[in-house]
Amino acid sequence: MKTIYLVRHGQTFINRYDKMQGWCDTPLTEQGIAGAKNAGKELTNVDFDIAISSDLKRASDTCEYIIEENINRNELQHIATPFFREQFYGFFEGMNSDEAWRMIGGGHGYPRREDLFTHVDIDTVKDYMKEADPYHDAEDAQEYWKRVDKGFEMIKQMEGADKILLVSHGFTIRSIVSRFAPGQYNLAHGPQNASITILKMDDEGKINVDSYNKMTLDA
Numbered sequence: 565m566k567t568i569y570l571v572r573h574g575q576t577f578i579n580r581y582d583k584m585q586g587w588c589d590t591p592l593t594e595q596g597i598a599g600a601k602n603a604g605k606e607l608t609n610v611d612f613d614i615a616i617s618s619d620l621k622r623a624s625d626t627c628e629y630i631i632e633e634n635i636n637r638n639e640l641q642h643i644a645t646p647f648f649r650e651q652f653y654g655f656f657e658g659m660n661s662d663e664a665w666r667m668i669g670g671g672h673g674y675p676r677r678e679d680l681f682t683h684v685d686i687d688t689v690k691d692y693m694k695e696a697d698p699y700h701d702a703e704d705a706q707e708y709w710k711r712v713d714k715g716f717e718m719i720k721q722m723e724g725a726d727k728i729l730l731v732s733h734g735f736t737i738r739s740i741v742s743r744f745a746p747g748q749y750n751l752a753h754g755p756q757n758a759s760i761t762i763l764k765m766d767d768e769g770k771i772n773v774d775s776y777n778k779m780t781l782d783a
Contacts, residue, residue: 566719568728568763569607572737573618573626574600575757582661586653586735589620599758600626604633606760606780610727612636616719617731619644626758627731634729647715650733651690654702668696681752686742709743712736720769737761737777745773 574596578585592600603626612634617627624644631640656664665677672692674680680689687705694704703711719728734754741761742751755761755777762774 565767566722566726566728566765568719568730568765569610569612570737570740570761570763571603571607571626571630571729571731572734572755572757572759572761573620573623573731574598574603574629576622578658579757584653584656584659584661584664586650586657586733587620588657589622592622592625596622596626596757597629600629601633602779603758603760604630607729608633609635610729612640612727612729613725614722615640615642615729615731616648616715617642617644618648618650618733618736619646620649620733623648623731623733627729630729630731640729645715645718647711647718648730648732648736649711651693651708651735651739652701652703653693654697655699656693656697656702668693671696678752685746686739686751690739708739712740716765716769716771719765740771741773741776744771745776748773749776 574592576592576596577590580593607630615627615631617623627642631637631642665680666675669675669680669692690705690708693702694700738751738754741749759777759779761776764772764774
């Protein structure tokens with residue numbers, strides 16, 4: 565059984581300004597760096613066997629801050645991979661979030677993102693996004709999971725890696741929780757920056773969600 569500590573990256577400037585941030589990237593803010601270090605302190609005594617992150621800099625940097633605080637800091641290998649990148653938002657990258665979600669959900673009767681995520685499953689939201697993108701560059705559910713599933717297959721094949729640090733992104737974490745724990749958590753809003761979600765993966769690759777969006781392991 566593998567335990568995956570799935571952490572959202574620290575706050576970025578685009579997060580602070582409430583804009584869409586998928587494959588586009590901005591640096592961590594001071595608050596974001598502090599959040600990453602706090603997550604590292606919370607996970608200090610978890611003897612990780614491997615550290616994995618999205619290859620986007622905000623996630624990779626967050627991973628490094630967490631590693632610096634870990635008891636295995638001198639031995640931990642950090643693998644940065646595109647498999648666990650955020651959803652690609654296509655045309656909507658960098659757009660004001662409320663405006664983008666109005667364009668994505670408005671034609672289906674959900675002009676507010678809270679209503680959209682309350683009433684529509686996340687994979688359908690991905691399909692709505694690609695449909696609303698004038699260039700149709702945004703990832704739909706099939707494209708998205710084809711990529712992310714490669715990441716989980718990589719983890720499944722890692723022999724001897726029982727405790728895994730995985731740093732990814734808000735919409736990706738929400739997507740993973742929605743897929744493997746449908747209806748168990750309120751996903752109308754995404755996980756907090758630098759929050760911890762814990763997954764368990766058995767030898768067959770089956771995933772369960774133990775906890776979601778916690779700032780401490782004891783919460």
